[in-house]
Amino acid sequence: MSEATPARQAGRAGMKKELPEHFKAYRHVWVFIEYEHGAIHPVSLELLGEGRKLADKLGVELGGVLLGADREALAAATVEVSEYGADVVYVVADPILQHYRNEPFTHAVTDLVNTYKPEILLLGATVLGRDLAGAVATTLLTGLTADCTELAIDDERSLAATRPTFGGSLLCTIHTLNYRPQMATVRPRVLPMPARQSGRIGRVIERALDMREDDIVTKVLRFLPDRDSQKSQLAYADIVVAGGLGMRSPENLQLVRALADVLGGDWGGSRPLVQKGWMPADRQIGQTGKTIRPKLYIAAGISGAIQHRVGVEGADLIVAINTDPNAPIFDFAHLGVVADATEILPALTEAFRKRLSVNRLAG
Amino acid sequence: MHIVVCIKQVPDSAQIRVHPVTNTIMRQGVPTILNPYDLFALEAALRLRDQIGAEVSVLTMGPPMAEDTLRKALGFGADRAVLLTDRAFAGSDTLATSYALSQAIKRMGEEWGEPAIVFTGKQTIDGDTAQVGPGIARRLRLNQVTYVSAVTEIDPAAGTISLQRRAEGGVQEITTRLPALITMLEASNEVRRGSLPEALRAARAKVEVWNAAQAGIADMTKCGLRGSPTVVKRVFAPPARAVSAEKIDTTTNQSDDIAEALIAGIYARQPALEGELLRMAAGY
Numbered sequence: 001m002s003e004a005t006p007a008r009q010a011g012r013a014g015m016k017k018e019l020p021e022h023f024k025a026y027r028h029v030w031v032f033i034e035y036e037h038g039a040i041h042p043v044s045l046e047l048l049g050e051g052r053k054l055a056d057k058l059g060v061e062l063g064g065v066l067l068g069a070d071r072e073a074l075a076a077a078t079v080e081v082s083e084y085g086a087d088v089v090y091v092v093a094d095p096i097l098q099h100y101r102n103e104p105f106t107h108a109v110t111d112l113v114n115t116y117k118p119e120i121l122l123l124g125a126t127v128l129g130r131d132l133a134g135a136v137a138t139t140l141l142t143g144l145t146a147d148c149t150e151l152a153i154d155d156e157r158s159l160a161a162t163r164p165t166f167g168g169s170l171l172c173t174i175h176t177l178n179y180r181p182q183m184a185t186v187r188p189r190v191l192p193m194p195a196r197q198s199g200r201i202g203r204v205i206e207r208a209l210d211m212r213e214d215d216i217v218t219k220v221l222r223f224l225p226d227r228d229s230q231k232s233q234l235a236y237a238d239i240v241v242a243g244g245l246g247m248r249s250p251e252n253l254q255l256v257r258a259l260a261d262v263l264g265g266d267w268g269g270s271r272p273l274v275q276k277g278w279m280p281a282d283r284q285i286g287q288t289g290k291t292i293r294p295k296l297y298i299a300a301g302i303s304g305a306i307q308h309r310v311g312v313e314g315a316d317l318i319v320a321i322n323t324d325p326n327a328p329i330f331d332f333a334h335l336g337v338v339a340d341a342t343e344i345l346p347a348l349t350e351a352f353r354k355r356l357s358v359n360r361l362a363g
Numbered sequence: 364m365h366i367v368v369c370i371k372q373v374p375d376s377a378q379i380r381v382h383p384v385t386n387t388i389m390r391q392g393v394p395t396i397l398n399p400y401d402l403f404a405l406e407a408a409l410r411l412r413d414q415i416g417a418e419v420s421v422l423t424m425g426p427p428m429a430e431d432t433l434r435k436a437l438g439f440g441a442d443r444a445v446l447l448t449d450r451a452f453a454g455s456d457t458l459a460t461s462y463a464l465s466q467a468i469k470r471m472g473e474e475w476g477e478p479a480i481v482f483t484g485k486q487t488i489d490g491d492t493a494q495v496g497p498g499i500a501r502r503l504r505l506n507q508v509t510y511v512s513a514v515t516e517i518d519p520a521a522g523t524i525s526l527q528r529r530a531e532g533g534v535q536e537i538t539t540r541l542p543a544l545i546t547m548l549e550a551s552n553e554v555r556r557g558s559l560p561e562a563l564r565a566a567r568a569k570v571e572v573w574n575a576a577q578a579g580i581a582d583m584t585k586c587g588l589r590g591s592p593t594v595v596k597r598v599f600a601p602p603a604r605a606v607s608a609e610k611i612d613t614t615t616n617q618s619d620d621i622a623e624a625l626i627a628g629i630y631a632r633q634p635a636l637e638g639e640l641l642r643m644a645a646g647y
Contacts, residue, residue: 036531100530101537102497102507128531131509134497138461143592146492165598167374167489172598179592217540218506221525225533238639264643275399281549288491295636296629306601317633319625320608330610331603335628337611337621344625347618351626356644 019178026180029055030063030118031086032109034128035077036100042193043124045084047186049194050151051122052085057153061087063118064202067108069098082202084194089202090116094209099220100128106135108209113140115207118181120159122151125185137183143176144183147287149190149310159184168271168287168307189235189291189314234283239265240294240315242285243273246301246322246341250278255345256300262352265294270302286311298348300341304329321345364417364519365476366408367468368441369483369499370401372425372432397432400484402439402554403547407514408482409440409555415519418442420471420478424452424463430570437565438557444568445471449575451587457490459590461498467578468503479519479541485510485548493546500544508539509546 031051034041048064055062064086068074071093078089092108109132113121121136123129125147137144145161149171152160158175159182165172176182234240241263243256253269260267268285269278285292287307293314300321302308309332312318320333321341330336337344374393408419421436423429424447433444447467455463472478481503486493493509500507508526512534516525522541527534529548557565575586584590611624630637 034531041531099535102500102509106501126531127510127529130493131497131507134457134492134494135501135507137494138458138498138501141458141592144457144492144494145593146494160596164491165595168491170598171601173596175594175596176592177594218508218537219539220535220537222536223530223533224536263640288488295633295639309601317629317636318608319629325610330608332601333608334604334632335611335625336608337613337625339613339618339621343618344621347622348625351619351622352640355626356640 019180023178023180026117026119028060028063028088028116028118029058029120030065030090030113030122030181032121032123032129032132033064033066033077033081034124034126035066035068035074036128038073040077040080041124041126041128041188043126043129043186043188045080046188046191046193047122047124048081048084048086050186050191051120052194054120054151054153054159055087058119058157060119063088063090063116065090065109065112067092067097067105069093069095078202078204080196083196083198083200085197085200086202089204091204091206092209093206094211096209096211096213096216099223100131101216101218101220102131102135103216103218104209104211105132106139107211108207109136110139111210112207113181116205121181121183123183123185125187129185133183133185140181142179142181142183143174144185145174145176146185148184148186149287151184151186158182164287164307164310168305168310170306171310187287187291189293190310192293192314234266234268234285235290235292237266237292238294239263239296240268240285240292241265241298241300242268242270242302243300243341244270244302245272246303247273248301248342250276252342253279255342255349259298259345259349259352262349262356263296265296268292270305270308299329299333300345302329303327304332364411364415365472365478366411366417366419367471367478367481368401368405368408368419368421368436369464369481369495370405370421370423370432370436371398371487372396372423372429373398373487373489395428395431397435398484398487398489400486400488400547400549402484403549403551404482404484404545405436405439405441406552406554407511407545407547408480410552411480411514411517415517417479418475420445420475422447422464422467422471424448424455424460424467427572430572433570434565434568437568437570438562439555440557440561443475443571445571445573447573447578449586451575451583454588454591455586456591456593457492457494457498458592459586461495461502462585462590463575463578463580464495465499465502466580467573468499470573470577470579473579477542479522479543480524481505481542481544483544483546485546496544496546503542503544505542505544506539507544508537510548511545512548512551514545
């Protein structure tokens with residue numbers, strides 16, 4: 001289940017209302033820091049980079065919210081959060097927070113928000129972030145915009161959160177005008193990774209978790225780490241080759257994989273291929289799949305719907321091969337060929353193979 | 364035991380078209396489907412019914428035509444269906460939607476027994492927010508477990524349930540107490556085919572149609588546009604890049620020549636890439 005199709009337009013009465021008095025005290029931009037198994041999720045650092053820009057635009061502080069079990073381990077993470085741009089790090093350390101569980105995490109975050117009153121709260125659109133964000137927003141009775149592809153501050157100090165809508169066929173910009181905090185999630189890799197500023201120092205505010213383990217009914221018995229580390233590599237690959245319906249058959253995806261192999265990259269595909277059962281869902285590239293930021297992205301037989309576009313626009317170079325000269329992919333690709341991808345891919349694989357193996361012999 | 368499954372009728376997003384001039388959605392003729400993720404929720408509920416005995420109710424909020432989706436769910440074997448429909452719900456965002464649904468679930472509990480589990484799919488394919496499930500959990504004080512890949516054990520007498528859920532970088536094995544809200548991950552089960560008798564029953568079955576008042580909703584300020592903190596200010600298509608893609612000439616070229624031209628184009632735009640690829644290849 002999810003949100004009803006947004007159909008509201010500019011000009012409705014509620015938009016003109018002034019922010020209620022009790023929300024005027026809300027200041028500062030916060031980023032929820034996803035910290036698990038001794039490491040900060042990269043999406044939290046990406047959000048710190050974006051949060052820094054928003055905070056500077058508003059002339060306020062950037063805060064990081066860091067929850068975990070081990071105070072000492074959190075100390076190292078606190079330094080990292082500061083060096084990625086936070087002015088303040090709110091730390092809640094308690095053994096109850098060892099593994100992610102909705103109940104204590106929702107409690108800790110809502111308690112911090114109600115106490116320190118941020119105007120904006122950003123979270124990663126990961127499975128953890130989405131589980132938490134929905135519960136926190138409902139508890140606080142405020143607005144939450146999922147999977148944003150762009151965040152900005154408008155002339156009235158309001159967060160303008162842009163995301164794909166209508167199944168990824170258009171974009172919409174959503175505001176939370178009369179409630180605070182304004183909440184938004186962003187998927188990993190949508191935002192660039194900011195530079196770490198070694199030695200940058202932030203304040204630390206510790207807060208106790210007002211809960212007892214006995215009061216929490218959900219227990220984590222075991223955590224089984226994924227063996228297939230390949231699953232998470234696609235989002236971080238330097239070179240990605242992907243196929244779409246223009247590949248015409250699941251067997252032809254072999255041509256996509258062959259080129260990716262020669263280039264030492266990873267491979268994926270567009271959403272229809274998952275829906276047709278041609279490839280597993282974790283290979284899907286686009287809004288509801290992986291967002292990628294490779295140096296080179298080759299899209300073979302992909303038309304380039306908006307929901308795909310938002311997942312690949314961070315690539316340095318986009319090469320499109322498609323038989324339809326009017327396919328939307330040519331609107332945002334840098335280099336294109338109007339041709340049958342099933343013919344071009346083998347030729348391209350062979351040409352790269354020759355160039356790269358010549359060097360191997362010479363070397 | 365009573366189980367409620369929240370489902371949604373969604374446009375088949377693969378077939379949505381945008382008007383090239385006005386940038387509006389061309390809704391005419393777009394077929395609707397039962398949100399694919401919700402099928403896994405329905406199947407999980409039906410399996411629990413097979414296993415321990417339960418009544419499975421399906422609930423949807425939407426326009427009157429959403430009844431089709433409920434009939435489909437009845438065809439898969441659901442015992443009863445409730446359609447929550449009222450013009451006052453128009454324009455609901457996820458917060459207002461979760462309010463209306465949670466009130467309807469409360470009402471269903473009064474009518475057919477308080478649900479031990481509310482199931483739903485991990486998200487819809489039109490909104491893609493994954494926010495309504497947690498919203499319902501929070502409002503009804505249900506224990507929230509999202510992205511569940513398997514229900515491993517249930518003990519109705521003790522009121523406990525064991526589950527596997529997708530977490531960052533792995534799988535969590537957890538137990539929690541009922542009542543719970545569970546959102547199901549895709550491919551977590553294989554959806555059954557409805558039997559012929561069930562299809563016939565579904566065609567004849569009565570779908571309960573509730574408006575806001577019938578669902579026991581008293582506070583209309585929490586519904587629809589008024590109950591939605593988020594406001595959509597602009598809907599638009601992203602602009603094309605200022606400079607459109609440079610297209611390799613294919614009029615006279617063979618595939619091999621096109622490939623060479625492509626590689627030259629790639630290296631010209633990303634000069635560092637050639638060296639990186641050569642180093643990578645040499646390292647094999």
